[in-house]
Amino acid sequence: MEPILKVKNVVKQYGNYTALNSVSLSVPKGSIYGLLGPNGAGKTSLIRIINQITMPDGGEVLLDGEKLNPSHISHIGYMPEERGLYKTMKVGEQALYLAQLKGLSKKEAKEQLEYWFEKLEIQGWWNKKIQELSKGMAQKIQFVVTVLHQPKLLILDEPFSGFDPVNANIIKDEIMELRDKGTTIIFSTHRMESVEDMCDHIALIHKSNKLIEGELQAVKRRYRTNTFEVGIVPKNLQQLLADISLRYNTRQANFKTLDDELKLEVALSEGQSSRDLLQYLLQYGSVTYFVEKIPSVNDIFIETVSQKK
Numbered sequence: 001m002e003p004i005l006k007v008k009n010v011v012k013q014y015g016n017y018t019a020l021n022s023v024s025l026s027v028p029k030g031s032i033y034g035l036l037g038p039n040g041a042g043k044t045s046l047i048r049i050i051n052q053i054t055m056p057d058g059g060e061v062l063l064d065g066e067k068l069n070p071s072h073i074s075h076i077g078y079m080p081e082e083r084g085l086y087k088t089m090k091v092g093e094q095a096l097y098l099a100q101l102k103g104l105s106k107k108e109a110k111e112q113l114e115y116w117f118e119k120l121e122i123q124g125w126w127n128k129k130i131q132e133l134s135k136g137m138a139q140k141i142q143f144v145v146t147v148l149h150q151p152k153l154l155i156l157d158e159p160f161s162g163f164d165p166v167n168a169n170i171i172k173d174e175i176m177e178l179r180d181k182g183t184t185i186i187f188s189t190h191r192m193e194s195v196e197d198m199c200d201h202i203a204l205i206h207k208s209n210k211l212i213e214g215e216l217q218a219v220k221r222r223y224r225t226n227t228f229e230v231g232i233v234p235k236n237l238q239q240l241l242a243d244i245s246l247r248y249n250t251r252q253a254n255f256k257t258l259d260d261e262l263k264l265e266v267a268l269s270e271g272q273s274s275r276d277l278l279q280y281l282l283q284y285g286s287v288t289y290f291v292e293k294i295p296s297v298n299d300i301f302i303e304t305v306s307q308k309k
Contacts, residue, residue: 004029004064004153004184005050011058012045019045021208022059027153027186027201032179034199034216035188036297038305041205043188047155050186051078063153074103077151079142081158081188085130092126095145102149112148120144120170135162143171147178154178155186160194172198192298204301206308212300223295223303226268231288232281233261240284248277261288 005027012020020042027033037043048054050061052073061068063075086094092113099109117123120140130138139162147154159175160168176198179185187199195202195216202219204212212219234240240262244250249267266277274292281287295303 002029003027005186006062007046007050007059008062009059010046010049010056010061012042012049012054013057018208020049020056020205023205023208023210024059025203025210025213027184029184030179030182031200032175032185032187032198034195034202034297035186035205036195036202036301037205042208043205044157046205047078047080047157047186047188050153050155051076074149075152077102077146077149077154079146079154079156079159081161085138085142085145087131088129090126091128091130091133091141094130095141095148098145099148104149109148112150113144116144116148119174136164136167139163140167140171143174147174147183151183153184153186155188157188158190159187160189160191192296192301195297202297204304206305211304211308216297219300220294220297223300224292225295226272226274227293228266228268228274228277229289229291229293230264230266230277230281231261231290232264232285233288234285236284237262243284244280247280248272265293 003026005025007023007025009022009024010020011018011022023042023046025046035043035046045054049056050068052068052070063072066072089097095113096106096109099112100106104112117126122137122140122144125133125137125141130141133141143159146156156175159171163171172194175185175187187195189195199216201215202212203210214222232240237260244264244266249269250264268274268277274290278287278290281290
């Protein structure tokens with residue numbers, strides 16, 4: 001897919017501290033792009049540059065092939081982790097004000113707000129003040145004012161913070177629907193299960209440097225360890241355990257056994273094949289399942305960050 005956003009060798013420094021060290025990214029159109037990294041990695045600095053809150057000290061950012069400029073602000077929606085609603089203003093009044101800042105007329109803003117308030121079943125909140133709402137309710141309002149101008153690029157920083165599981169799922173569905181309608185979404189989060197569930201592409205920034213970028217499944221394949229999860233009902237358990245440990249790097253998985261089924265993880269060495277392993281196991285009993293263990297995003301995150309300490 002063509003990139004909607006290209007970050008090219010961006011550098012950001014604060015005095016003697018380098019927050020971004022020649023970072024380059026390519027965000028495909030119509031994707032959900034997971035921007036990952038531990039606290040202090042440089043993610044927020046990059047997001048602030050994309051939103052033109054601060055400027056880079058080197059490199060450039062392109063949106064739809066054009067160098068980032070003030071006219072692009074109306075094409076970007078940004079929901080920061082630290083929310084920015086005015087607590088004493090009424091919901092409807094504030095939403096109209098923020099919509100018009102994004103370039104909508106009052107009429108257009110009202111139409112979009114009516115659509116979203118009905119969709120999320122929050123029509124009764126119009127005259128409430130933000131301070132009268134729970135954190136999760138305020139989060140819904142923040143989401144609405146972020147998306148109602150129909151941005152090309154939507155940047156969500158920890159979008160599920162403060163939501164209970166039911167409302168988190170509602171917002172997740174809305175994010176997926178926006179993606180399906182053509183919105184590109186940069187999704188910054190520490191919730192790796194959300195990344196697995198939603199993201200098409202990911203990038204990992206650590207200590208101001210980009211360490212990983214690519215299509216999610218391709219990245220996971222790149223980090224494969226040639227390890228297989230195996231279930232077997234052995235004819236002779238002790239014989240199998242004694243023999244297999246001589247030939248393969250094996251450990252008993254932390255699973256409960258069921259009906260005398262043994263569950264193993266087998267890491268193949270160079271030159272060893274999964275076909276040979278399966279044939280070997282069939283000599284010792286009935287194989288109930290045999291699957292390759294693909295690393296999770298969380299596994300990749302921890303391994304990569306740990307190596308760079």
